[in-house]
Amino acid sequence: MRATTYNVRVWKTSVYKGSRVRTYTVRWGVAGEPFREPFRTAAQAESFRSDLVAAARKGEAFYVDTGLPVSMKRAEANMSWYELVCAYTDTKWPKSAATTRRTVAEALTAATCLMFSSERGMPDGVQLRSALTRWAFNTTRRDDPNRPAWVSEALRWASSHTRPAADLADADVLRQLLDGLAVRLDGGARAASVTSRWRKILYNLAEYAVDRKVLIANPLSTVKQPAQRIAEVDPRSVANPTQARDLFTAVAAQGTTGQRLEAYFGCLYYAAMRPEEAADLSRHNLDLPEKGWGWIYLEAAKPHAGSDWTDTGMARDSRPLKQRNLGEVRKVPSTPELTALLHHHLATFGTTPDGRLFVGERSTDHLPAFTVFRVWSRAREAVFGSAARRSLIALRPYDLRHACVSTWLNSGVPPTKAAAWAGHSVDVLLKIYAKCVDGDDELYRDRIDAALGPGRGPRKLRHVFDKNGRREPPGAVDGRTDKNGPSPAF
Numbered sequence: 275m276r277a278t279t280y281n282v283r284v285w286k287t288s289v290y291k292g293s294r295v296r297t298y299t300v301r302w303g304v305a306g307e308p309f310r311e312p313f314r315t316a317a318q319a320e321s322f323r324s325d326l327v328a329a330a331r332k333g334e335a336f337y338v339d340t341g342l343p344v345s346m347k348r349a350e351a352n353m354s355w356y357e358l359v360c361a362y363t364d365t366k367w368p369k370s371a372a373t374t375r376r377t378v379a380e381a382l383t384a385a386t387c388l389m390f391s392s393e394r395g396m397p398d399g400v401q402l403r404s405a406l407t408r409w410a411f412n413t414t415r416r417d418d419p420n421r422p423a424w425v426s427e428a429l430r431w432a433s434s435h436t437r438p439a440a441d442l443a444d445a446d447v448l449r450q451l452l453d454g455l456a457v458r459l460d461g462g463a464r465a466a467s468v469t470s471r472w473r474k475i476l477y478n479l480a481e482y483a484v485d486r487k488v489l490i491a492n493p494l495s496t497v498k499q500p501a502q503r504i505a506e507v508d509p510r511s512v513a514n515p516t517q518a519r520d521l522f523t524a525v526a527a528q529g530t531t532g533q534r535l536e537a538y539f540g541c542l543y544y545a546a547m548r549p550e551e552a553a554d555l556s557r558h559n560l561d562l563p564e565k566g567w568g569w570i571y572l573e574a575a576k577p578h579a580g581s582d583w584t585d586t587g588m589a590r591d592s593r594p595l596k597q598r599n600l601g602e603v604r605k606v607p608s609t610p611e612l613t614a615l616l617h618h619h620l621a622t623f624g625t626t627p628d629g630r631l632f633v634g635e636r637s638t639d640h641l642p643a644f645t646v647f648r649v650w651s652r653a654r655e656a657v658f659g660s661a662a663r664r665s666l667i668a669l670r671p672y673d674l675r676h677a678c679v680s681t682w683l684n685s686g687v688p689p690t691k692a693a694a695w696a697g698h699s700v701d702v703l704l705k706i707y708a709k710c711v712d713g714d715d716e717l718y719r720d721r722i723d724a725a726l727g728p729g730r731g732p733r734k735l736r737h738v739f740d741k742n743g744r745r746e747p748p749g750a751v752d753g754r755t756d757k758n759g760p761s762p763a764f
Contacts, residue, residue: 277339278335278338279338280336281304282302282304284300285302285303287299287300287316289316295496296314298312298314298316298318299319300313300319300322302326304336304337307341309341312493312495312496313495329343330343352438353439353440353488355386356432357439358479358482359386359410363379363382363411367413367414372580375579375583376579376580377471377475378475379406379412380472381472382475385451385476386406387402387403388450388451390432390435390436391436391437396435397424397427397431401425405425406428406429408582409421412583416429440489442480442489442493443490452473455469455472455473477494506707507710509680510667511666511667511669511673512668512673512676512677512680512710513668513673514677515681517667517668518668521539521654521657522539524652524654525649527656531635531645531649535632536615537616537632538552538553538631538641539671541555541616542671542674542678543675543677544615545570545607545609545695546682548575548596548672549646549675550575550577550578551572551575553576553578553590553641554574554575555572555631555632556625556628556629556630560616562608562613564617565610565613566610567610567613568608568613569608570607571605572604573594573601573603574592574594574595575596577590577593579591588639589640590640598697604694605694647671650671675696678696680707682696683707
């Protein structure tokens, strides 16, 4: 039976004023032991403190181990971390995109490996992480009766060797968890974008724990998160038009598979499509003349997530455009080169029964991501030779999209128009491509030359001293003021 006491004291809320946020901490003592709970807002702190005071005035007993009154007993205080994350996964699964499901599973796997209570009897690390990611944190596969024996053994060990979920409120445990998420398995620093994304998932998990009454308050609310810088495009990865055309020729030289993908890569380079947008491109999205400029109306995307994460069991998920609502359309111009590529593709390969342009040679229902990367890798080797692995030029198919937007901006297309075509906000567009706008340095230097005018070389300031060795004001000559006034103080 858990010990209780009536020896309770509730102190004044303390306020910590940080550089960005304020933290309000409720402090109280139970049987001489101090307790504290931090909150982001004064209202939250005052509400919690009022509950403690009210319980003490009513003569309620307080638990010695948690410091809480009996009426505020955490409904699921004994829930383990493993049980919490599995329940969280099941709650989020129905309304999440397939790629989001996979990302959440990867984040929870990394966090769970930092929340083990001991390592005694731990299974092989690779198998344990695989079992957590692909089975424990996959709602449709967790209870599969046909799962391999090694998966069952790994999950059995993990379920009995994680800390209580309530330990997340411990400052030392939380700090160890957050620091661990920023480190890769090889000891190197994890990418800031990944760390930021995983911390957001952990924050949402903590909010869920509060709803389940596993935690009193979200402990991550009081932890500063470093501001994430938007990753800028490296100019070295941007292919110029000659390099892009050479790469497309190398793609088409790879037989039927390559020829099927030439127009696909052309959509990324000439129309700045995301790979998943080009994968969903259909005949009815095209408004093309026989030659010259046309228009493409993008309305959906098929990101590759893997069959384990989609509701249909297909490798690609069906989604609206990124950061767009279902049914929203983005209008993109088709250059004469892209118009010709698309006409050639339609004449040679036609479309699928539902009208889509790009599918695999054998996988006629979708475009395999592995095929795309294999063809692109071989094309780069054909164009760049032994330097392909060291060169950053068009390292990924996605870099073709960067090259297209960079070309638009360097051609003088207004950022507002380029952002609309690319599906970006103007602010994000300018931050991402800040280093890729080039070729106008000479122009601006010429304009500065013209503005400054001829004969603008620097003039030497003449210092004049009086008979006592003190320096006179500029323009003074032998203690007198120059008739032309003070000299400019360059």
